[in-house]
Amino acid sequence: MAIIKGRLLVSLSLVALLLLVETATPHGQAYAIDCPALCSYRCSKAGRPKICLRACGSCCQRCGCVPPGTSGNENVCPCYAQMTTHDGRHKCP
Template sequence: MANKSMLLFSVSLVLVLLLVETTAPQGQAHAIDCGVSCAYRCSKSGRPKMCLRACNTCCQRCGCVPPGTSGNEDVCPCYANMTTKNGRHKCP
């Protein structure tokens, strides 16, 4: 009987943790170091200061930065869809 209740408790705990993880707002589930992520993202940029400024703004708003130095934006849709006031792509 004790094994059944322990198993039920374990399964319930896993389900609660999965529910919390899948319903957390984007960018809030895991902390990200924007400085490190953006430094790598902009490491091959021709205009690194401008790239870092834009990347850090996007990272702080979205809570994520796509992996690599370019592309991979499907990993972070908020980052990929952010635009400037002129309608141009904001995030590097």
């Protein structure tokens, strides 16, 4: 009886740990990305780089991804592509 309780406790602890890891990372990704570096490249050709970096950083943290290149390629990161401002304009550069 004690062995069964011990196994059940270990199993439940593992499930709780997996759920914590899954919900603590954006969209289930189990790795962290370097938002500042990715956004620096993404905004390297922007006319207003500080505004671009602020918006990109916000989008990157929420979505956990940044499309490759300095513009376009948003199909790679649908969350990033679908974010809008309060005015309904495209948020992410």
